[in-house]
Amino acid sequence: MGWGDLGAFGEPSKETPNLDQMAAEGMLFLDFYTANPLCSPSRAALLTGRLPVRNGFYTTNAHARNAYTPQDIVGGIPDSELLLPELLKKAGYVNKIIGKWHLGHRPQFHPLKHGFDEWFGSPNCHFGPFDNRALPNIPLYRDWEMIGRYYEDFKIDLKTGEANLTQLYLQEALDFISKQQASQQPFFLYWAIDATHAPVYASKAFLGTSQRGLYGDAVREIDDSVGKILRHLQNLGISENTFVFFTSDNGAALISAPKQGGSNGRFLCGKQTTFEGGMREPAIAWWPGHIRAGGVSHQLGSVMDLFTTSLSLAGLQPPGDRQIDGIDLLPVILQGKLMDRPIFYYRGNEMMAVRVGLYKAHYWTWSNSWEEYSKGIDFCPGQNVSGVTTHTQEEHTKLPLLFHLGRDPGEKYPLSFTSNEYQSAMERISLVVQQHKATMVPGVPQLNVCDKAVMNWSPPGCEKLGKCLKPPKSDPKKCFWPH
Amino acid sequence: MGWGDLGAFGEPSKETPNLDQMAAEGMLFLDFYTANPLCSPSRAALLTGRLPVRNGFYTTNAHARNAYTPQDIVGGIPDSELLLPELLKKAGYVNKIIGKWHLGHRPQFHPLKHGFDEWFGSPNCHFGPFDNRALPNIPLYRDWEMIGRYYEDFKIDLKTGEANLTQLYLQEALDFISKQQASQQPFFLYWAIDATHAPVYASKAFLGTSQRGLYGDAVREIDDSVGKILRHLQNLGISENTFVFFTSDNGAALISAPKQGGSNGRFLCGKQTTFEGGMREPAIAWWPGHIRAGGVSHQLGSVMDLFTTSLSLAGLQPPGDRQIDGIDLLPVILQGKLMDRPIFYYRGNEMMAVRVGLYKAHYWTWSNSWEEYSKGIDFCPGQNVSGVTTHTQEEHTKLPLLFHLGRDPGEKYPLSFTSNEYQSAMERISLVVQQHKATMVPGVPQLNVCDKAVMNWSPPGCEKLGKCLKPPKSDPKKCFWPH
Numbered sequence: 001m002g003w004g005d006l007g008a009f010g011e012p013s014k015e016t017p018n019l020d021q022m023a024a025e026g027m028l029f030l031d032f033y034t035a036n037p038l039c040s041p042s043r044a045a046l047l048t049g050r051l052p053v054r055n056g057f058y059t060t061n062a063h064a065r066n067a068y069t070p071q072d073i074v075g076g077i078p079d080s081e082l083l084l085p086e087l088l089k090k091a092g093y094v095n096k097i098i099g100k101w102h103l104g105h106r107p108q109f110h111p112l113k114h115g116f117d118e119w120f121g122s123p124n125c126h127f128g129p130f131d132n133r134a135l136p137n138i139p140l141y142r143d144w145e146m147i148g149r150y151y152e153d154f155k156i157d158l159k160t161g162e163a164n165l166t167q168l169y170l171q172e173a174l175d176f177i178s179k180q181q182a183s184q185q186p187f188f189l190y191w192a193i194d195a196t197h198a199p200v201y202a203s204k205a206f207l208g209t210s211q212r213g214l215y216g217d218a219v220r221e222i223d224d225s226v227g228k229i230l231r232h233l234q235n236l237g238i239s240e241n242t243f244v245f246f247t248s249d250n251g252a253a254l255i256s257a258p259k260q261g262g263s264n265g266r267f268l269c270g271k272q273t274t275f276e277g278g279m280r281e282p283a284i285a286w287w288p289g290h291i292r293a294g295g296v297s298h299q300l301g302s303v304m305d306l307f308t309t310s311l312s313l314a315g316l317q318p319p320g321d322r323q324i325d326g327i328d329l330l331p332v333i334l335q336g337k338l339m340d341r342p343i344f345y346y347r348g349n350e351m352m353a354v355r356v357g358l359y360k361a362h363y364w365t366w367s368n369s370w371e372e373y374s375k376g377i378d379f380c381p382g383q384n385v386s387g388v389t390t391h392t393q394e395e396h397t398k399l400p401l402l403f404h405l406g407r408d409p410g411e412k413y414p415l416s417f418t419s420n421e422y423q424s425a426m427e428r429i430s431l432v433v434q435q436h437k438a439t440m441v442p443g444v445p446q447l448n449v450c451d452k453a454v455m456n457w458s459p460p461g462c463e464k465l466g467k468c469l470k471p472p473k474s475d476p477k478k479c480f481w482p483h
Numbered sequence: 484m485g486w487g488d489l490g491a492f493g494e495p496s497k498e499t500p501n502l503d504q505m506a507a508e509g510m511l512f513l514d515f516y517t518a519n520p521l522c523s524p525s526r527a528a529l530l531t532g533r534l535p536v537r538n539g540f541y542t543t544n545a546h547a548r549n550a551y552t553p554q555d556i557v558g559g560i561p562d563s564e565l566l567l568p569e570l571l572k573k574a575g576y577v578n579k580i581i582g583k584w585h586l587g588h589r590p591q592f593h594p595l596k597h598g599f600d601e602w603f604g605s606p607n608c609h610f611g612p613f614d615n616r617a618l619p620n621i622p623l624y625r626d627w628e629m630i631g632r633y634y635e636d637f638k639i640d641l642k643t644g645e646a647n648l649t650q651l652y653l654q655e656a657l658d659f660i661s662k663q664q665a666s667q668q669p670f671f672l673y674w675a676i677d678a679t680h681a682p683v684y685a686s687k688a689f690l691g692t693s694q695r696g697l698y699g700d701a702v703r704e705i706d707d708s709v710g711k712i713l714r715h716l717q718n719l720g721i722s723e724n725t726f727v728f729f730t731s732d733n734g735a736a737l738i739s740a741p742k743q744g745g746s747n748g749r750f751l752c753g754k755q756t757t758f759e760g761g762m763r764e765p766a767i768a769w770w771p772g773h774i775r776a777g778g779v780s781h782q783l784g785s786v787m788d789l790f791t792t793s794l795s796l797a798g799l800q801p802p803g804d805r806q807i808d809g810i811d812l813l814p815v816i817l818q819g820k821l822m823d824r825p826i827f828y829y830r831g832n833e834m835m836a837v838r839v840g841l842y843k844a845h846y847w848t849w850s851n852s853w854e855e856y857s858k859g860i861d862f863c864p865g866q867n868v869s870g871v872t873t874h875t876q877e878e879h880t881k882l883p884l885l886f887h888l889g890r891d892p893g894e895k896y897p898l899s900f901t902s903n904e905y906q907s908a909m910e911r912i913s914l915v916v917q918q919h920k921a922t923m924v925p926g927v928p929q930l931n932v933c934d935k936a937v938m939n940w941s942p943p944g945c946e947k948l949g950k951c952l953k954p955p956k957s958d959p960k961k962c963f964w965p966h
Contacts, residue, residue: 007779010748011492012513012892014779030495174848211781211841211889258891265493266749268865296490298694358694382751382895384864406694408741412865461688 001196002252004265005219007052011263013211014219019246025282026244027295028206032283033302033343033355034250034327037272039125040068040102040447042249043192046102047083047114049307049318049326053346055081055441057103064350064364065481066272067447069102071124071135071455072475074097075446076104077114082319084307085115088178088188091314094180094220097121098172099192104446106454112144114323117192119143120172123456126150126165126194126201129158136456136469138333145461152467156201161214163201169193174232178364181236188310195222196425198253198260215262230286233352247283251276254381268411269380269389272483273367274345274352275411276360279377285333293337299332300355302345309333323439327412335413342432351443358433359425360411361400363433366393366482385412402426450479484679486763487748488702493861494746496694498703502729504860506767508815509776515766515828516838517733518777518808520755521928522608523551523585525732525786526675530566530586530597531716532790532809533802534914536829538564539926547833547847547876550930552585554607554618556937558929558960559587560597565802567790568598573670574797577663580604581655584673587929589937599673602626603655606939609648609677609684612641619939619952627762628944635950639684644697645686652676653708657715664719667921668868669709671793678705681736688809698745713769723772728789730766732761735898738865751894752863752872755834755966756826756850759843763864768816772862775819780929783826783838784813792816800933806922825915831924837914842908843894844883846916851877851966862966868895885909933962 007014008023035045042053048055056078060069069076077083096118097111106125112119124138129151136430140154141145167237167401173191180187181365194202195218203219206224210216226246233239252262254270254277258276264270264277271278283301285291304326308318312328332336346355347458353362365381380389387394388401388411402415404423415422453474490497491506518528523654524535529536539561542550560566568578576863579601585596587607595602607621612634619633627787637647639850640927656674663670678701687781689707693699709729716722735745737753737760743936745852747753747760766784768774791801795811808827814820830890836845850862853874863872871884871894885898885905898905936957 002748004493011488012512012748012750013781013889016512028497049504213887213890216889258887258896263749263892265495266487266746285582315821382866382868382893384867391801404696404741407696409746410865413741 001219001248001266001282002262002270002277003282004181004263005252006282008284009282010265013216015210015212015216016223017284018223018230019284022226022286024293025288025293025348026284026286027300029283029297029299031298031300032247033279033300034281034283035302035304036066036346037250037278038066038068039272043102044077045304045325046249046306047085048081049084049304049324050081050303050322051325051344051346053349054323054325054443056443058346058445058480059350060191060349060445061448061478061481063343063348064352064366065348066242066483067348067479067481069104069124069447070450072103072450072452073104073479074449074451074454076106076109078444078446079108081398084310085188085190087115087316087319088314089115091187091316091319092120093186093187096176097189097190097192100125101192105456105458110144115337116233116267117335118176120192121169121192122150125197126156126199128156128201132469139456139459139462141459146459146467147461149467150463151356152163154303154306156199158199160207161201161217162207164203165191165201166195166218166221166225167203170228173229177229177232177236181238186314193225196262196480198256200260200418213259213469220261226236227235234288240287242287243310244286244298245284246286246304248281249303251278251280255377257381258315260318266384266410268383269367272379274347274362275380275389276405276409279345285329287333287455288441289331296338297332297336299329299338300341301329301332302326302343303330307401326328338467342436344433344436349445351436354429354433354436355405356429358406359429360403360405360427361426362403363397364389364393364395365390365401367391367403372482378404388414448479484702484731484765485745485747485753485760486750486765486814487746488735491767494750494766496546498693498695498699499706501706501713502767505713505729507770508767508771508776509767509774510780512766512768512782512784514779514781514783515730516762516783517764517766518529518785518787519548519549519829520757520761522731522732526585527560528808529732529786530568531564532565532567532787532807533805534808534827534829535788537808537924537926538624538807539929541829541831541928542930542964543832543928544931544961544964546831547835548831549847550831550962550964551965552587552607552930552931553562554588554621555935556587556930556962557588557932557934557937558588559592561589561929563926566597567793570598570671570799570802571723571797572598572648573801574669575670576671576755576797577601577743578671578673578674579657579659579685580673581652583608583673583677588939590943593627596867601659601935603617604652604675605633605677608680609639609682613640614818615952619857622939625878629942629948629950630944639682641682643690644684644700645687645690647686648684649676649678649701649708650686653711660712660719660844664721664801669797675704676708679745679916681739683743696742698743702745713725713903717771725792727769728767729769729898730786731764732786732894732938734761734763738862740864751866751868753863756765757830758778758863759892761889762828767783768812770816774816778819780815782812782821784812784815785809785826787957788812793910806924827917827919834916834919837912837916837919838888839886841889842912843886844885844909844912845871846880846883847876848873848884850874855965871897883909883912894963923941932959934959
């Protein structure tokens with residue numbers, strides 16, 4: 001989902017009344033970022049509070065490449081990483097993940113081995129259908145074991161776009177919340193639905209309800225579901241004791257637009273890129289009785305802050321033995337404070353850009369290669385900013401391209417290298433970058449090796465269902481990451 | 484000002500709390516249009532309820548050219564046109580224009596000859612400063628006579644961007660409202676400030692207050708002024724008896740961006756074009772006690788509707804002896820109805836495009852000529868949609884380019900000519916266009932002839948101020964309209 005997909009963020013169809021209402025009752029973050037323009041690293045960052053380059057969710061197979069966790073990925077979240085649910089357990093929290101995990105699907109990476117108590121969802125994206133020969137269909141898990149596979153037991157009709165998955169995920173959330181309220185135990189619910197990701201789907205009741213086509217139908221269903229979850233919290237009388245945050249893991253995939261892709265508003269390009277459209281996200285904090293209704297914040301925020309903020313809410317400290325990139329947003333949310341902090345934009349092993357205040361400096365620019373672009377893969381359709389949306393990796397480390405995101409949110413007009421404004425902004429930014437790089441200790445890259453043998457052939461529980469498949473012989477290779 | 488310039492419409496800096504509040508208390512129009520992508524024709528359409536091609540505010544000097552009323556224009560609003568204030572007089576209204584008139588500056592076009600009772604403002608844009616030899620500086624009028632000139636008596640500091648004009652216009656509005664309230668006479672106030680038009684200015688108190696630079700400072704000052712006007716109505720106890728509508732006369736001039744140009748959100752291109760960025764406008768209706776707070780409408784609306792709607796509010800009928808393009812929006816505003824009506828996008832003498840429902844068909848496409856473009860005049864900076872943002876006038880009358888503005892508000896993905904959707908949408912649209920063209924009676928074009936002798940050399944009242952200038956000899960020529 002992109003920054004521009006909600007009515008509250010200016011989507012012209014304004015079809016998200018529940019999320020808009022959530023914003024009206026809570027706090028809207030206008031300058032909130034994911035930690036990576038791609039799903040798996042972004043989610044790893046959210047749950048660890050650390051940049052992907054630290055927690056291992058990146059590749060060194062080639063320079064500045066996005067990587068994620070397809071079925072043949074060998075790596076996953078390292079045991080050495082401390083995840084938010086692991087830490088929340090210490091404060092008595094019961095933790096549930098509903099939806100897409102995406103932090104590795106091999107046994108050692110199972111979410112219940114990393115702090116979650118319950119799971120209903122899938123380890124990977126709902127790509128398919130597959131023939132169960134070259135590729136197995138993606139399994140859905142309930143807790144430790146699989147309970148079926150997408151397209152087989154959980155239907156997704158690619159022709160009509162119909163699938164009731166969001167409804168399943170919604171019901172699961174409502175049930176979990178009811179159960180936790182009844183048992184009086186604090187809980188952490190990570191509601192990581194995969195709707196709006198291509199192939200886009202929506203339930204029958206939502207099909208054809210949007211001006212925006214199928215993608216809009218999916219957004220409407222998410223909006224409706226969020227509304228039901230918030231009302232459920234209110235009806236149970238626990239809304240004033242429950243902190244809710246809504247955001248997305250990367251910008252809208254313009255490559256799938258218009259049929260399966262959303263909107264990044266007026267920001268440049270989309271998913272896969274380190275331009276604003278790839279990483280600035282819609283974000284809303286909600287906590288009736290604590291957050292002043294209708295608040296708006298320009299705090300530079302990150303999904304990694306949800307790690308530190310959640311710990312803070314639980315009365316816990318972030319681990320002191322490692323670098324944590326997330327900051328505690330409670331002073332922002334509760335007292336309207338603004339804290340000075342940079343945003344780093346990474347693509348794989350490269351820091352492509354950094355934002356300090358309203359300035360954003362690009363040290364490297366690249367959308368994708370000419371080779372990929374010539375195949376029709378366009379991350380910036382209808383947009384071309386000379387020297388910025390480049391199809392070769394352009395190095396600007398000596399003289400970064402500098403944009404003022406207040407005057408130029410679309411990153412169209414780089415500041416003159418000879419201006420005083422450039423000089424003084426870059427002085428400040430260079431110090432931030434220098435410090436960042438000097439203290440950077442990259443983690444062991446987890447997204448380098450791929451092997452068809454590790455795919456979801458025989459997940460735990462497959463025997464009970466008669467759904468075990470025979471894996472091919474192991475043949476580990478360097479994963480190919482084209483962009 | 485563009486569709487994307489207000490917080491309520493998704494401007495990322497969200498710096499328009501008063502206009503956002505006006506929307507929260509009133510009704511937000513998301514699909515509201517001007518009648519032309521340029522100032523004079525748009526304003527003539529607003530005040531006559533008629534398309535510029537009917538009321539004469541267009542040119543036939545060349546095909547599909549935008550034209551307006553610079554100082555050397557010979558034409559203006561014809562006496563045969565009935566303006567909103569002329570009609571409102573019949574219902575006892577006192578009418579005032581504050582700000583830019585732009586419907587012709589020669590004596591016969593004076594606003595007080597066309598129904599206004601009072602005027603404080605200028606006949607033309609605040610371009611300058613001029614040397615009073617080749618070009619005279621633009622005069623400001625109070626009622627019948629000039630009271631000074633821009634840059635001479637009304638300072639605009641082009642270096643700092645400081646000018647207190649919006650404050651003067653605000654005070655004039657507050658005073659007029661107070662006077663009308665005291666005298667218990669109904670009033671029509673046309674608050675046509677010229678801030679945000681280049682050269683952009685703001686008062687000292689607003690300079691440097693926006694994230695967006697000088698343009699944002701000007702927007703903030705307008706926002707603040709609107710807030711003060713609305714509060715004034717409330718304080719006087721007449722807000723429930725006063726209908727207020729906020730909108731703009733054309734899309735943001737991206738050619739002036741980023742320093743002097745605003746935002747059209749995610750819409751294509753800007754001022755001067757018939758893409759959405761050129762003609763879709765921010766629009767808010769406000770009438771406490773009558774309009775349900777927080778309403779949102781997808782009614783296709785037009786500035787011309789303000790003519791018919793205002794008459795309706797005053798209990799008057801639109802003139803029956805001529806084609807009126809504006810419709811009465813009261814059923815939309817008061818009862819939430821939706822009415823089927825097309826939007827026509829003209830450039831000069833050509834119907835470039837039409838919107839019917841969510842479909843928009845382009846019969847002609849053009850941004851500007853290669854010649855102008857090569858000089859750096861770019862109406863679509865950073866945007867290029869092949870075959871759409873063309874630099875030659877492309878005719879599509881036989882097979883129009885069709886876009887679905889719900890799925891594709893950015894006009895990036897024309898529908899396939901062979902699709903069923905194209906066929907059925909075009910059937911409907913063709914009928915609308917056929918009917919429109921069959922009944923079209925163009926007015927006498929007013930924007931064809933230019934003559935330096937008609938400039939603001941010696942406006943009425945110049946003698947009292949010692950500010951009369953000697954005009955050159957009359958030398959009428961065809962005006963040159965490059966785009």
